Amino acid sequence: MTFDGSRYVSNAVKALPPSGIRKFFDLAAQMENVISLGVGEPDFITPWHIIESSFYSAERGHTSYTSNLGLLELRQAISDYLEAKHGVGYDPTNEVLVTTGVSEALDVAIRTLVSPGDEVIVIEPCYVSYKACVLLAGGTPVIVDTHVDNGFRVTAEDIASRLSDRTKAIVLSYPNNPTGAVMDCATLQRIAELAKERDLIVISDEIYSELTYEGTHTCIAALPGMRERTVLLNGFSKAYAMTGWRIGYACGNKHIIGGMMKIHQYTMLCAPIIAQKAAIEALRYGEEAKQRMVAEYDQRRRFIVERLNAIGLTCFEPTGAFYAFPSIAASGMTSEEFCNELLREQSVAVVPGNAFGACGEGFVRCSYAASLQEISEAVTRMERFLADHAR
Ligand SMILES: Cc1ncc(COP(=O)(O)O)c(C=O)c1O
Structure with missing residues (x-):
């Protein structure tokens, strides 16, 4: 047989x-x-100086595991970058987790937040992983459609109409894959108000934030009262042409990041050190x-x-x-x-x-x-x- x-x-x-x-x-x-x-x-x-600095550090013997959270030097650099760019800083000792791409950060964030039966708002069209991660965590994705007549931007009202007592989180992703839409600050503020009013967590995938061609990107975590209830995801794949290095990060409340850390340490242990070294170089000298x-x-x-x-x-x-x-x-x-x-x-x-x-x-x-x-x-x-x- x-x-x-x-x-x-x-x-x-x-x-x-x-x-x-x-x-x-x-x-x-x-x-x-x-x-x-x-x-x-x-x-x-990937820009040559980034490749070179990573290889140079490997040549000097930096080939080990790192702390589960990632190199402190990188976590500090991420926090400094977010503070300088968006006015929102994080404690590198317990509010920043370095991951193997935003892909891992997303999966781990959803598994940390979602219990079976919880609902998560997913705004479509969107990156293909969101719905899959919610389903794998035993949650229920609740889809909110966006349309071209509104520039593929979701509104607080669209989201409000799909909330229930079981809604735990909203996944936001602007600039958006696949539409290229960006979010305006006023709409984001109304979504932030809704999240506070209904006690929701926002998982904000801002991997394309640096690729904003008109106006400036608003980071939702920087809006009043949102730092604690946002899990901010970002990474190096798109802005620095570093997809193959597999480096991303999550920032947020220390209890949520601590929960994410638990899954990460058992499943990933840490992101690769050579890629973490490359990410430090990217943040310091990659502008x-x-x-x-x-x-x-x-x-x-x-x-x-x-x-x-x-x-x-x-x-x-x-x-x-x-x-x-x-x-x-x-x-x-x-x-x-x-x-x-x-x-x-x-x-x-x-x-x-x-x-x-x-x-x-x-x-x-x-x-x-x-x-x-x-x-x-x-x-x-x-x-x-x-x-x-x-x-
Ligand atoms: C919106 C979005 N989030 C996350 C990812 C995955 O990024 P990473 O390479 O950091 O895992 C992608 C990749 O295409 C994406 O488009």
């Missing part, structure tokens, strides 16, 4: 839908000459390289939005992250049909909007973390695709 491993997989894991993004990458990876606007990852290599990358993204952003609109894929103006989220209404196709056919016929990979939640249907995510030349060629191919399918 053949061994059927699937019988041993837990029901919770079996019930998890596979990521709609992954499915697409796997398809694209099997094809040749594909231009990919699919990946949510910088096309830059110039970061600004150069941000300026490039901004140039590409303007270019892709103008071109998409010109070919009839109406695109709301994203002012954060590195994604454009055009409507594909002109094609008459569903998001999945559009992406499958575009890949098959024109070898261009973009991601169906519904991979980020049902309300993303009718849109596709185009990452502009690609060269101008690639973006230009991809949009030209999309134009050809639309012409071939003119109704």
